[in-house]
Amino acid sequence: MNQVTQPAASPHAKPEKAKAENYVRIEGLRKEFDGFVAVDDVSFSIRKGEIFALLGASGCGKSTLLRMLAGFERPTRGAILLDGEDIVGMAPYERPINMMFQSYALFPHMTVEQNVAFGLVQDGMGKADVAARVDEMLGLVQMSKLAKRKPHQLSGGQQQRVALARSLAKSPKLLLLDEPMGALDKKLRSQMQIELVNIVERLGVTCVMVTHDQEEAMTMAHRIAVMDSGKILQIGTPDEIYEQPNCRFTAEFIGSVNLFDGKVEEDEKDYVTIRTPGLGAPIYVGHGITGFDGMKVAFAIRPEKLNISKEEPAQKYNKAQGVIEEIAYFGSHSVYHVRLPTGVKVLCNFVNMKRWASENFTWNDTVWLSWADNSGVVLTS
């Protein structure tokens, strides 16, 4: 499941065309620890100027992959090509790559200025040049006023800005972000996500970020790679990952989803029907799939794609009746847990257009769920 298809065009592609498709190339990268395979023969490429996210649960191998990019772990096998150069043999201090650590790792005995200047000083830059560059970077992250402070005198958000400035000071070819928003509280997180992306895009820096937070990945990245057990399951833009998951894992990992297991009944060029024990009637999918009659598939449909109504909808297929068992109220929307007569539970998102609960659906209401032909995805694995 490591085949990666590069989509032709995506609504989220940024206006500036990426100069090199394969600015960063990972080829057959593998890492084993005492027989345990952390990264399992991974290959993909990253465009120049792209923000690329590695998304997965803890232990999926994303951090190991990042550390191999940084140089803190040596791959068991494989190559990493940055701008055409294989960097696997290089020590971390030789690579044109910089990393922003989850804990920020600001040097406690140095001031903000000295922290940001550190990498430049290591390169032997002249004092005046260093000062100018540090000024520039601090201005970029709006920390100029606090240049003389020490890390313990800064709040979490301020420390993050300094860490970002420090990692961008050397204009690295590749910027690595390790759970960038992990240490911030929710309000600050949303604000910083936008700021960070703006800064990175403004500078045109190619960026790889690692996160377990799907919201973060979806908000910040141009493309996401979903990882599990050392393998990459799918690479795509956020909407591709969300609307066109290629397997059960990805469908379930991102957001919530309703899955129905079944068999293909009719396999035609422009439509497919699926018989599933979960629903009474067969499912009608408005496009063809590469498959055959009787093939085992799963049908995935997101809760927000379902219509909910008191009256039976007119369409022939893609509908089911059930009873509302539970309601999860989120203020802006509610999630209805509808129990079908077959015993299956279906989640349905409903925007609370009407203000009062009494005007919406309530517990034990019998309702009809329905969806359009192309609202769901057929999964073969």
Place this chain on the structure above:
Amino acid sequence: MSQNKRQSGFSMLMLAMGFLFLYIPILSLIVYSFNESKLVTVWAGFSVKWYFELFKDQQMIDAAKVSLKLAFATACAAVVLGTMAAMVMTRFRGFRGKTLFSALITAPLVMPEVITGLSLLLLFVSLGEWFGILQQRDISTMWIAHVTFTMSFVTIIISSRLSELDRSLEEAAMDLGANRLKVFFVITLPIIAPALLSGWLMAFTLSLDDLVISSFTSGPSSTTLPMKIFSSVRMGVSPKINALASLMILIVSAAAMLAWWSMWRTEKRRQRDMQLALQQN
């Protein structure tokens, strides 16, 4: 719930009695150093004459000088070697022979001093026999011996600090272009500096106080203060020793107070800084 928060009466009592046990001898030393009478524990009036006697005793003063010089040199070398060993224990991944190395580090912590002292002397004698070096036993042989047995204590102190140190600080420095040597001197060392000082003081104290190992490895010209005190005490108890003891206690207590006060001050300043940071944002 409240039972656990409140201190058990029994353990507090033991603590108080324990402290009494630890400090009564020390206090008695000090009190009797001011005793007029030569019979240490028969009080005959207040006097500071024993302090003057002490300063007139040239042999004592020479021994003190030797001890201080030796302790200083020992502490410096022990910190260097101990830090190296600590880096190996905490930062270097398993290499063949690491278990032996680790055993060589922990064994001196518990080895009876008579064994280390005797074996070191035999080493020096043998070296003198085979290679003609270290023929004289003097302050340099004692220095070697002291460094050997104090090094492990320093290693333990510094290992403990190093293993607490956030590894990502060193990684960040490497990521920004510093090679391992630079990372050690520019990042690691300044951050663990207090532990280095701790280790230095520990080695200094252990060396200053050592009797057994010094006795085995010393020569005619290198009598240390503990050796002098020991031979003096064998001949009988004297308030001069009390005076010496009181001075040593005074110096150590003053140093400890200073250290504690300075730590308290930096901690208060740090807390103030963090409060400021929180308020600002």
Place this chain on the structure above:
Amino acid sequence: MSRSLTKLKKRLPGSRWLVIAVPYIWLLVFFAIPLAIAFKISFSQAAISMPPYTPVFNWVDGSLSLDINPKNYLYLVKDSLYVNAYLSSIKIAVVSTFLCLLIGYPMAYAIARMDPSTRNIALMMVILPSWTSFLIRIYAWIGILKNNGLLNNFLMWTGLTDQPLAIMHTPLAVYIGIVYAYLPFMILPLYANLVKLDLRLLEAASDLGARPWKAFLKITLPMSKAGIIAGSMLVMIPVVGEFVIPEMLGGPDTLMIGRILWQEFFNNRDWPVASAVSIVMLVILIVPIMIFHRAQAREMESKLV
């Protein structure tokens, strides 16, 4: 040895091999090899020469001949003085360790439960005495325990006794001295261990119905096992070979092997016998030392990321 050195050099870039080699070689040369030399000389015989023992390795016409004499070991076994001294030393060490544990555990426990601010002061007060000279503190006990010393003066003044108690130069004095000197070595590892104990575990226990003493026995005590072992080894092993305390506070009937070794070496000038004494002591202690090493290594490993 040089082959593994070059192998090491190749595997580690730059100056890293130096960082391993310097302390390693120092400890091998000045700690391990001396023990081997002591072993060698224990097979030698005392002689009036410089050095005062017969050579073990003899080069006769270019070939090596060994002059090994296990006489010293037989001597140790046959003479009941040595056997008794070893047994007595072990007994004293075990009893002292137990006493230190008895006194030190409650103290460590109390300190571990204090607020962080008072805790540091209490800790320093425990450590402070050990920074002042060990010798001098033992000397202080002479002044307290002797016939016209502080303790006896106090007892007679309060009327508890009318004759001075002869404590000096008895085993009791030695026990007091040892416990006094080694108590901080028991308290510190115990404290380090107890302070990490999560108070919530005890709260959970009492929530489930356990009374304080039961919670202590079933939860606190087993979890502080590592600290107990470390502290006990730190006291027991060195005390076996202790010299100063039995010499200054003990009498002719307090047999301790450290004293015997000293006398053999300094008074009898019998280096080979002294070496044999030390080797036998080492053999006796090798198992406790290994236990200690295992516990230390485990402690350090648990901190390694």
